[in-house]
Amino acid sequence: MSASTGAAEPRGRSWFEQVERDRDRGAGRIVDDATWETQRLEERRDVRLGRLTPRCEFDRFDEERDRELQLQASARRHERGPARGLGASAADQSAILSRPPTTGLPTLAGVVARDQRELAEAKQTLERSLRAVDAAEARELRLLRRRLNREGRSEQFDIERGPIEQRFGRLRTGYRQAYDKVRSRITGRHN
Numbered sequence: 001m002s003a004s005t006g007a008a009e010p011r012g013r014s015w016f017e018q019v020e021r022d023r024d025r026g027a028g029r030i031v032d033d034a035t036w037e038t039q040r041l042e043e044r045r046d047v048r049l050g051r052l053t054p055r056c057e058f059d060r061f062d063e064e065r066d067r068e069l070q071l072q073a074s075a076r077r078h079e080r081g082p083a084r085g086l087g088a089s090a091a092d093q094s095a096i097l098s099r100p101p102t103t104g105l106p107t108l109a110g111v112v113a114r115d116q117r118e119l120a121e122a123k124q125t126l127e128r129s130l131r132a133v134d135a136a137e138a139r140e141l142r143l144l145r146r147r148l149n150r151e152g153r154s155e156q157f158d159i160e161r162g163p164i165e166q167r168f169g170r171l172r173t174g175y176r177q178a179y180d181k182v183r184s185r186i187t188g189r190h191n
Contacts, residue, residue: 023132137168
């Protein structure tokens with residue numbers, strides 16, 4: 001609370017919001033135009049009301065440019081169709097991991113195909129989530145180092161980084177547990 005006004009201090013974007021954004025980006029998720037505009041309006045309102053600290057112009061431009069590049073990449077992927085050959089995902093190269101034809105597969109084959117797709121998707125989700133957590137942790141540690149260097153307390157870095165690493169370690173553990181739960185349900189093996 002501010003001593004003079006009694007109002008809450010404006011907050012910055014939390015590490016969770018940053019991880020969520022990186023995870024969505026890694027997953028190739030792009031919000032529709034209406035949601036994008038609504039988020040921009042809500043951010044401007046929160047800055048105007050003092051609930052959120054304003055971002056610098058570069059950060060806003062970077063986010064808009066990143067979204068534009070994602071939209072272009074998505075359009076190119078849809079034009080090309082499924083990938084084949086080197087560099088293609090297992091789901092793109094496998095008849096089993098690709099979506100089954102609508103003519104219908106025998107029941108057992110359909111179940112196996114669905115389980116293999118689900119396991120492949122869970123693995124991809126785990127990998128994207130871990131990459132996003134790694135990126136967010138690295139960003140937070142860089143910010144901590146910069147702050148401590150500015151304050152002339154660089155020797156405190158090893159002490160203050162512990163809680164940050166523990167918090168991100170818990171996130172990684174949660175993502176791995178979610179994957180293990182899907183894997184053990186599908187394979188019937190419990191670790």
